[in-house]
Amino acid sequence: MTDAVADLPADTGASRKAGQFLYGASVVLLCAWVIVPLYFLLLNTLSSPEEVNSFPKSFLPHFDLGSLTFFANFQGILRALWNSVLVAAMTMVMSIVIGAPAGYALSRFEFRGKEAFRLLILLTRAFPLPLLALPLAVLFIRTGLDDTAFGLALVHTTLAIPFAVLITFSLFSGIPIELEEAAWTLGCTRFTAFTKVVLPLILPGITASAIFAFVISWNEVFAAAVLTIENRTLPAFLLQTLGEAPLHLKFAGGFILVVPALIFIFAVRKYLFAMWGIANR
Numbered sequence: 001m002t003d004a005v006a007d008l009p010a011d012t013g014a015s016r017k018a019g020q021f022l023y024g025a026s027v028v029l030l031c032a033w034v035i036v037p038l039y040f041l042l043l044n045t046l047s048s049p050e051e052v053n054s055f056p057k058s059f060l061p062h063f064d065l066g067s068l069t070f071f072a073n074f075q076g077i078l079r080a081l082w083n084s085v086l087v088a089a090m091t092m093v094m095s096i097v098i099g100a101p102a103g104y105a106l107s108r109f110e111f112r113g114k115e116a117f118r119l120l121i122l123l124t125r126a127f128p129l130p131l132l133a134l135p136l137a138v139l140f141i142r143t144g145l146d147d148t149a150f151g152l153a154l155v156h157t158t159l160a161i162p163f164a165v166l167i168t169f170s171l172f173s174g175i176p177i178e179l180e181e182a183a184w185t186l187g188c189t190r191f192t193a194f195t196k197v198v199l200p201l202i203l204p205g206i207t208a209s210a211i212f213a214f215v216i217s218w219n220e221v222f223a224a225a226v227l228t229i230e231n232r233t234l235p236a237f238l239l240q241t242l243g244e245a246p247l248h249l250k251f252a253g254g255f256i257l258v259v260p261a262l263i264f265i266f267a268v269r270k271y272l273f274a275m276w277g278i279a280n281r
Contacts (some may be wrong), residue, residue, distance in 0.1 A: 041258065044251035053247060067252035080237035081260070083149055084218060087233055090153035091160055091217035092210045098157070099164025100206060104194075106165070107172035118169075121162045129159075133226045140227055147228050155223045160213035167212065171205035172198070211265060218261050 044051075048064035071077055106118065136155065137146065145151030175198055183193035199206075224236035232240065238253040 038258070041251060041255055044248065045255040047248070049246060049248040067248050068255075070249065071252055071256055074241075076237060077234075077256075080232055080234045083228075083231050084234040084260075086149045087153045087156060087224075088214045088217040090150065091156040092213045094153065094157040095160040095164040095213040096206060096210050099161050099209065100168045102161075102165045103168025103170075104172050106169045108177065118166075121165050124158070124162050129222055133222070136223070137226060147231050149231060152224055152227055152231075152233070153217070155227065156217040156220055157213075159220065160216045163212050163216070164209050167209040168202075168206065171202050171209075175201055214264060215261055 043060075045067060046063050046065070048062065048066065051058070051062065051064070106114065140146040140151050145154070179197050180190070180193045183197045184190070188196065219235065220233075221235040221239055224233040225239055228236060234257055238257060242250050242253045
């Protein structure tokens with residue numbers, strides 16, 4: 001019995017070290033999973049066509065900017081970039097305007113079918129978009145929304161709303177309702193209590209939810225390719241342009257598609273960390 005008790009601290013220390021090792025290894029693998037593809041994308045974008053097709057590859061490129069120069073001078077690329085920014089911005093605004101009140105209602109009110117409603121929100125993401133392509137195209141043509149940024153933003157908002165609702169629901173649930181009740185006793189209405197007490201606390205999370213909506217819209221290509229012709233977004237434009245393009249131009253197109261989203265996320269990264277803090281209260 002005494003020997004077993006004496007061995008317990010050693011076993012606990014070994015288990016703790018094993019857990020720390022697994023945690024560190026998981027972090028390294030996750031970072032490699034994200035960084036390595038981005039590195040090879042950058043390497044091939046800044047390399048000459050001969051280096052892109054060569055093997056083995058050098059660790060550093062020789063900085064041949066011919067592929068990027070080709071896209072910078074390519075007709076229609078700036079318009080497609082503007083369309084992507086415009087559609088993503090509208091998607092971001094509409095998803096928050098619709099999703100945040102729904103998340104607040106789910107976190108603050110009890111009503112019949114609440115759990116079923118949350119499940120239905122998740123199931124909307126499981127419905128395959130290709131099945132809706134033809135009905136959406138016919139509907140948009142009849143209503144005049146085809147080949148417009150607003151029409152495409154409506155589709156992207158539908159894709160982003162489930163994330164906006166569930167994220168804001170979890171964040172509103174992390175804010176004690178007693179704060180609002182205290183504001184009510186001091187003369188605030190429900191709306192003023194929300195705007196003066198809850199909204200300042202939840203604003204980082206709202207911003208982070210908007211970031212997810214922006215990224216979803218930025219990366220979406222199927223609806224953009226089906227519902228637009230002249231006003232294509234950048235992913236749909238690159239898909240149409242690079243179908244038969246050489247490999248080095250495909251890498252450059254992927255780089256142009258990825259970099260703006262990375263810059264946007266990096267610029268608002270503090271809101272992501274703030275959301276993490278709110279959600280873990």
